[in-house]
Amino acid sequence: MRTPHKALGAVVVLTSAAMALAACSSSPSTKKSSGALTASAPGITATTITIGSHQPLTGPAAPGYSEIAPASNAYFQYVNAHGGIYGRKIIYKYLDDGYNPTNTSTVVHQLVLRDNVYAIFNGLGTPTHLAVVSYLNSQKVPDVFVASGCECWNQPSLYPETFGWQLDYVREGKILGRYIEQHFKGKKIGYFYQNDEFGQDGVKGLGYEIPKSQVVARETYVPTDVKIGPAVAALKAAGAQVVVSFSIPAFTALLKLNALGLNYNPTLVVSDVGSDPITLAGLLNAFAKKSGSFGSSLINGIITDGYLPSLGDTSNPWIQLFKKVHDQYDAKAPLDGNVLYGEAVAYTFVQAMFKAGKNPTRQDLINALNAGNFPQGPSVAPFAYSATDHNGMTGAYIGIIKNGVIVPQGGVLVTDDSPTGPVTAYTTPQPAPPASGIPSP
Amino acid sequence: MTLARHLAAAAAAAVVIALISVQLGSYRDYQIAEVAAYVIAVAGLTVLIGLSGQISVGNGAFMALGAYATALLQLRVPWLPAHLGGWSIVVIFLISVVVTAAGGAVVGVAAARLRGPYLAGATLLLAVAFPAAVADRYAGVFGGDQGLGVTVTTPAALGPAFPPTRWLTWLTCAAALAGLVLLANLARSRVGRSWRALRDDEVAAALSGINVARLRVLAFVVSAASAGLGGSLLAVVSSIVSPGAYTLSLSIGLLTAAVIGGLGSLLGAVWGSLLLALIPGYLSNVATSHGGRLFGLPSGATSFVPIAAYGVVLIVVMLAFPSGIQGGLRRLFGPVAPVAAGPLARLARRGRRAPAGLPASRHGLAAARHRGSGPRGDDRRGQAGEPSRRSGRRHARTRDTHQRQSEHQEEGTR
Numbered sequence: 001m002r003t004p005h006k007a008l009g010a011v012v013v014l015t016s017a018a019m020a021l022a023a024c025s026s027s028p029s030t031k032k033s034s035g036a037l038t039a040s041a042p043g044i045t046a047t048t049i050t051i052g053s054h055q056p057l058t059g060p061a062a063p064g065y066s067e068i069a070p071a072s073n074a075y076f077q078y079v080n081a082h083g084g085i086y087g088r089k090i091i092y093k094y095l096d097d098g099y100n101p102t103n104t105s106t107v108v109h110q111l112v113l114r115d116n117v118y119a120i121f122n123g124l125g126t127p128t129h130l131a132v133v134s135y136l137n138s139q140k141v142p143d144v145f146v147a148s149g150c151e152c153w154n155q156p157s158l159y160p161e162t163f164g165w166q167l168d169y170v171r172e173g174k175i176l177g178r179y180i181e182q183h184f185k186g187k188k189i190g191y192f193y194q195n196d197e198f199g200q201d202g203v204k205g206l207g208y209e210i211p212k213s214q215v216v217a218r219e220t221y222v223p224t225d226v227k228i229g230p231a232v233a234a235l236k237a238a239g240a241q242v243v244v245s246f247s248i249p250a251f252t253a254l255l256k257l258n259a260l261g262l263n264y265n266p267t268l269v270v271s272d273v274g275s276d277p278i279t280l281a282g283l284l285n286a287f288a289k290k291s292g293s294f295g296s297s298l299i300n301g302i303i304t305d306g307y308l309p310s311l312g313d314t315s316n317p318w319i320q321l322f323k324k325v326h327d328q329y330d331a332k333a334p335l336d337g338n339v340l341y342g343e344a345v346a347y348t349f350v351q352a353m354f355k356a357g358k359n360p361t362r363q364d365l366i367n368a369l370n371a372g373n374f375p376q377g378p379s380v381a382p383f384a385y386s387a388t389d390h391n392g393m394t395g396a397y398i399g400i401i402k403n404g405v406i407v408p409q410g411g412v413l414v415t416d417d418s419p420t421g422p423v424t425a426y427t428t429p430q431p432a433p434p435a436s437g438i439p440s441p
Numbered sequence: 442m443t444l445a446r447h448l449a450a451a452a453a454a455a456v457v458i459a460l461i462s463v464q465l466g467s468y469r470d471y472q473i474a475e476v477a478a479y480v481i482a483v484a485g486l487t488v489l490i491g492l493s494g495q496i497s498v499g500n501g502a503f504m505a506l507g508a509y510a511t512a513l514l515q516l517r518v519p520w521l522p523a524h525l526g527g528w529s530i531v532v533i534f535l536i537s538v539v540v541t542a543a544g545g546a547v548v549g550v551a552a553a554r555l556r557g558p559y560l561a562g563a564t565l566l567l568a569v570a571f572p573a574a575v576a577d578r579y580a581g582v583f584g585g586d587q588g589l590g591v592t593v594t595t596p597a598a599l600g601p602a603f604p605p606t607r608w609l610t611w612l613t614c615a616a617a618l619a620g621l622v623l624l625a626n627l628a629r630s631r632v633g634r635s636w637r638a639l640r641d642d643e644v645a646a647a648l649s650g651i652n653v654a655r656l657r658v659l660a661f662v663v664s665a666a667s668a669g670l671g672g673s674l675l676a677v678v679s680s681i682v683s684p685g686a687y688t689l690s691l692s693i694g695l696l697t698a699a700v701i702g703g704l705g706s707l708l709g710a711v712w713g714s715l716l717l718a719l720i721p722g723y724l725s726n727v728a729t730s731h732g733g734r735l736f737g738l739p740s741g742a743t744s745f746v747p748i749a750a751y752g753v754v755l756i757v758v759m760l761a762f763p764s765g766i767q768g769g770l771r772r773l774f775g776p777v778a779p780v781a782a783g784p785l786a787r788l789a790r791r792g793r794r795a796p797a798g799l800p801a802s803r804h805g806l807a808a809a810r811h812r813g814s815g816p817r818g819d820d821r822r823g824q825a826g827e828p829s830r831r832s833g834r835r836h837a838r839t840r841d842t843h844q845r846q847s848e849h850q851e852e853g854t855r
Contacts, residue, residue, distance in 0.1 A: 101588055102686035105679040110722070113468035113606065127587035131681040134590065138605070195580060196587045222577050222586045224685070 037087060040359035043118025049353065050091040051121045052111030054128060059098035060223040063286075064249040064279035065124060067333045068147065069094040071342025072122060074329035075322075075350075079438055085353045086441075093117065099124075099223060101131035108132040112141055119144055119365060122165070122345050126150045126198040127223075137161045142365045144352065145345050145392070149273070150197045151417060154391040156370075163369055163385065165345055165392040167272065167307045169198060169246065170417040172396065173205020175305055176269055178413070178423045179398045180242060181209050188216045190240025190266070192231065192255055194247055195220035202246035202271055208419045216240055221251055232258035235266070242267045247274040253283035256298055268302045272396065275304035276337035277404045296404050304406060305396040308344050308378055309430070311337065312405030317432040318344075318378050325437070337406075344378035351377055351439040377439065380412045381426055391417065395426050447625050451618045458614045467606040471678070472718065474610045477617040478674035479714035483698045484624050484707050485667020491705020492633060493660035494640030495552065496560055499567030500668040501692030506544050506571075507669030508676035508687070510537040512589035513582070527596040530677065534616055537673040538666045545665020549658035568692035576684040588683025591676045613674045620670050621707055627663065628707070636660060668695075690748075697751070701758045703765025712766040716754060724750050 037046040044050075055069040056062050069092070076090040084090065093115055095107035104123070111117045112135075119142035123129045126148040133152070136143040137159045145165035146153050149172060153164040167175075180189065189210060193199025199220060217238035219231035232255060235243055243266045245255055252274040259265065277299055284295030309316040314323075322343045326335050333339050353360070355368035368374075372386040381395030395414030399406035414426040434440060462470050486500050514521065514533045521529040548567065555563055576583040583589065595608040627633055635656055638646040647653045676682045698717040702709030724746055762769025 100685035101586075101681050101683040102679055105681050106722075109471050110468065113466070113471055127683070130587060131590070131679075131683070134592065135680055195577075195585055224573065224586055225577070 036358065038359045041118055041361045041364075042116050044088070044360070047088055048091050049085060049088050050093065050115065050117050051119050051349075052108075052115055052117035053092070053094040053121050054097040054104045054107050054111075054123045054125075054132070055094045056099040056124055056128070057094075057096035059100060060226075060250055061099035061125060061248050063283050064276055064336075064338050065147075067336070067338040068122070068124065068342035068345075070333060071326070071330050071339040072346035072349075073342075075325050075343040075346035077329045078325045079346075079350055082436065082438055085350060086358045090350075092121070097125075097128055099128055101128050104128040104131045105135070108135065112136070112139055118142070118362065121145060121349055122147045122342075124148065126152070126194075127196045129153075130197070133159055133162055140362060142362050144365065144369070145348060147341075147345070148198065149201070149392075151201050151391075152197055154389060154417075156388055156390050159390070161366060163390045163392065165348060166341075167305075167381075167393040167396050168391050168417060169201035169271070170205040170208075171391075171394065171415050172271060172305060173202045173246075174208050174415050174417075174421075174423055175205075175396055175398070175413050176244065176271070176303075177206040177209030179303070180206075180244065180269060181211070184242050184267070187214065187241045188239050189214045190217035190219065190235040190238055190243045191215065192219050192221070192235060192243055192245045192247065194251070195222050199246040202244075205417075206244060209423070221247070223248060223251070226250075226254060228254050229258050229261075232264070233262060235259075236262050236264040240266055242269060244269045245274060246271045249274050249276060249279045250283055253280055253287055253295075256280075256284060257287055260298070270302055270304045272305050272307060272337075275302060275401070275406070277401050277406065278334050278336035279338060281404065299401050300403070302401045304399055304401065306399045306406050306408065307380055307393050307396040308337075308340055309380065310399060310406050310408055311335065311340060312407060318430075321433050321437045322378075347433075347439065348377050348379075351375055354439055354441040375439070376431060378433070380430055381414050443629055444622075444626055447622045451622045455615060455618055459611060462607050462610045462614075467604055470604070470606045470610040472722075474606070474613040474678045475675070476714050476718045477610075477613040478671050478678055479695075479698065479718050480671075480711050481617045481620040481674065482668045482671025483695055483702065483714045483717070484621060484710035485664040485671070486695050487699040487702065487704055487706060487710045487713075488624055488628060488636075488667070489660050489664035490699060491703075492628060492640060493636040493657060495657060495660055496557070497552075497564040497661070497664060498561050498696060499548075499564035499571070499692055500664065500695050501687050501689070502567040502571035503541050503545060503665040503668035504672030504675065504691065504695075505682075505684070505687035506665075507537045507541045507672030508591075508682040509576075509583060509589070509672075510540040510669070511673040511676045512591050512682040515591060516589060522594075527594040530593055530612065534670060534673050538670050541669025541672070542662050542666040544669075545662040546658060548665065549661025552661055553654050553657040565689075565692075568689045572687035573684040584683070586684060588681050588685070591680050591682060593677045593680075609678060613678060616670060616674055620667055624663070624667065625707055632656070632659065694751075697755050701755055701765055703762075703767030703769075706765070706767040709765050709767035716751075720751055720754060721748070 039045050053069060055066065057066045057069075073092045073094070076092050079085065080089040093111060095111065097103040097107050104125075108120060108123070111120065120132075120136055122145050123132065123143070124147035129146050129148055130150075130152060133143065141161060143159070143162040145163060147166070149164065149166050149169040151168055151170050153159065153162045154168065155162070191203055191206065193203055203218070217235050217240050219234050221228045221231060228251065236259070243255070243259075245252055245268060247255065247270065252268075252270050256268065277296070280299050280302075281295035284298050285291055288294060309318045311319060313319055319340075322340055323335060325343055326333070326339055330339060351374075352365060352368055355371075355374075356364040357368075369385045369390075370387040374383045374385045376382050379393045380397060381393050384391040384394050394416070395412050397408045397412050398410060399408045401407075412426040413423050415421055415423040458473070462473065465473070482500060482504055486497060490496055511533050514536055515529075521532060525532060548564070552560055552563065576588070577585055593605070593609060593612065595603055595605050599608065635646070635651050638649070638651055639653060639656055643653055672687070675686065679686065694717050698713030699710060700713070701716055702711065702713030758766060758769075762772070764772075
């Protein structure tokens with residue numbers, strides 16, 4: 001019986017498709033190195049270091065955060081133009097994941113398997129990066145300076161390859177919480193936070209400092225749903241006089257607008273990642289279809305914290321360095337907190353690569369961070385890195401937004417991530433960057 | 442006999458895929474695994490639409506159901522890995538398929554009462570509401586937007602140096618092939634023939650003793666189970682289950698993949714899935730290598746180019762091959778007469794009842810009655826036979842007038 005066959009056909013197609021794929025695939029060529037520089041690890045050749053990242057270039061977290069990776073790249077270009085890292089140039093491939101964890105998984109597989117990156121650098125977002133953290137560790141790919149303050153990155157025995165960078169949300173919650181506890185005694189406090197480990201960690205830290213009896217409402221949002229009206233109404237109904245918000249910029253702006261619509265004007269305390277004044281002012285103007293000073297006037301008085309020098313402090317040598325790099329390589333973006341963040345984390349990466357040695361393996365980078373005593377660089381407080389601690393920064397200053405910049409209130413505060421560890425002042429002045437603007441080996 | 446042939450073909454494919462995956466780089470392996478997950482989901486949908494004549498715009502929701510079942514079984518039932526090791530994933534796949542089949546039965550019972558656009562609307566609701574709303578509402582169980590992690594352990598028997606991605610490819614391709622064999626058998630069985638009869642003329646099918654309601658529900662169950670297996674496979678491929686993967690655009694993507702490939706054809710499902718899985722990735726890579734810009738668009742707009750390109754491909758394929766890639770290939774290389782009206786056109790006619798009376802469906806019914814001895818009822822034959830069962834008057838008409846005519850008739854019945 002001559003019956004051409006469906007399953008047989010499907011099989012033929014499947015296999016021919018696989019063959020077509022095979023034809024397109026190419027094996028990475030490792031160059032024979034001349035001189036002392038060798039292809040010492042995946043992603044490292046005699047002349048280049050290729051690193052990758054997943055970034056929200058589109059989607060709910062894109063406003064503001066999409067500036068971070070180009071800013072990091074600007075700093076890498078600056079380093080490349082001034083001798084590179086032991087002569088190697090950095091190639092930074094950042095792919096868009098739209099702040100969607102499934103996309104994160106896809107693009108990170110692509111970076112690791114196809115682009116053969118040396119490390120994943122500054123992968124952005126808590127829910128997104130959680131999707132790939134075990135994969136990266138199982139593949140022994142260094143996963144450094146995650147752009148999220150989740151405590152989840154600090155699990156050296158489970159995730160030996162993963163390191164945080166920015167102030168973790170528990171420490172940040174404690175530092176903000178202590179300020180609130182001191183300055184708003186007896187006031188009713190409401191929490192508004194992203195319903196994942198970002199918000200939950202922040203609230204955990206706040207809870208270590210703020211008495212439970214003062215907290216009258218705990219409202220959450222998810223980044224894919226912009227309808228936060230009911231949550232804001234609940235905060236108002238509970239009579240919260242101070243609202244602490246662990247939110248991404250778009251949702252800080254929505255919180256402010258929804259509160260405005262309800263004629264509700266609590267004191268806002270916002271996590272660093274959701275409080276960049278330039279981003280917020282722009283978002284408020286865009287959401288409310290206004291222009292001019294509408295947005296920037298709305299955000300005056302927001303209390304937040306900062307772990308990098310304030311952009312308003314134009315005489316600070318770090319701000320001067322990052323402004324110089326920005327003006328030369330990334331001038332199209334506004335010089336705001338996101339650009340500062342991107343350049344600063346790139347600076348830390350260059351520092352780490354210099355410490356990892358001239359011909360580093362992947363493990364050498366991990367060892368350099370595990371060794372501890374990591375230089376502070378652009379951070380206002382020391383890093384926590386050691387073999388048993390993969391958290392990044394340990395402190396920040398409190399700031400209040402005035403006329404589009406964060407004005408520091410008092411000095412730097414440091415703490416640990418335990419429930420009882422005290423919040424103390426850190427008085428050692430921040431070392432200035434080297435004159436070249438590039439860390440030395 | 443049929444089963445043996447299907448099995449032999451699948452075994453041959455498995456061997457070839459295994460050999461190829463050894464030659465390929467890990468990233469290509471990963472892509473094959475991804476395609477395998479889509480193939481089985483699209484195959485289930487193409488059987489539902491092309492054979493039983495029902496439509497579902499919500500199969501992404503069934504994929505989500507399968508994926509969440511997989512993640513939850515792995516997280517909440519430690520008994521499985523403890524007793525079965527790396528092979529527990531196979532059991533998890535089976536249970537996930539049963540779970541989604543049950544879900545499909547529930548939806549199918551409701552769907553059996555709906556026709557054409559109403560059915561599409563109802564299943565659309567499923568795609569829009571199900572994954573995101575449920576996952577966020579019960580974030581404690583489903584992990585909210587962040588989702589749940591899924592891990593696959595390579596069996597120890599393969600040795601410690603065996604690349605995990607290759608195992609992933611083997612696992613997903615084996616599961617997809619098993620699913621395809623089952624679908625191919627079903628399509629050629631009495632059930633498949635009855636579906637075609639049902640698709641061609643429901644009243645005629647009912648008059649000749651086919652249990653219409655039961656078969657319609659069964660089609661939904663089969664399609665949901667296939668989508669569930671696809672979801673399970675996608676979960677292990679991407680190592681995460683989160684609502685962001687099972688959006689409306691996935692459901693629409695499955696539908697377009699089935700249409701582009703050629704409705705009712707399992708081969709077509711493979712073509713469609715290849716496009717679905719590879720085009721967006723390819724284009725965003727092109728965009729990345731051009732510094733995030735394509736066609737001089739700003740980078741924000743460039744991120745939508747892959748979706749737009751998918752639309753363009755759909756339009757081009759539909760213009761060139763109205764019956765999908767597989768239909769086009771048949772027309773170009775096949776020994777039989779060109780396909781006259783694709784299943785889509787039949788679908789458009791579903792709204793009205795018993796248009797031409799019994800004779801319209803003679804072919805399909807004969808196939809159902811003969812159980813293999815007469816015309817095979819194989820889909821290709823079914824489509825090829827279509828012109829002959831239409832009156833010459835219709836056969837002479839162009840597709841356009843044909844469609845318009847059926848629309849007029851539909852209006853007439855309202």
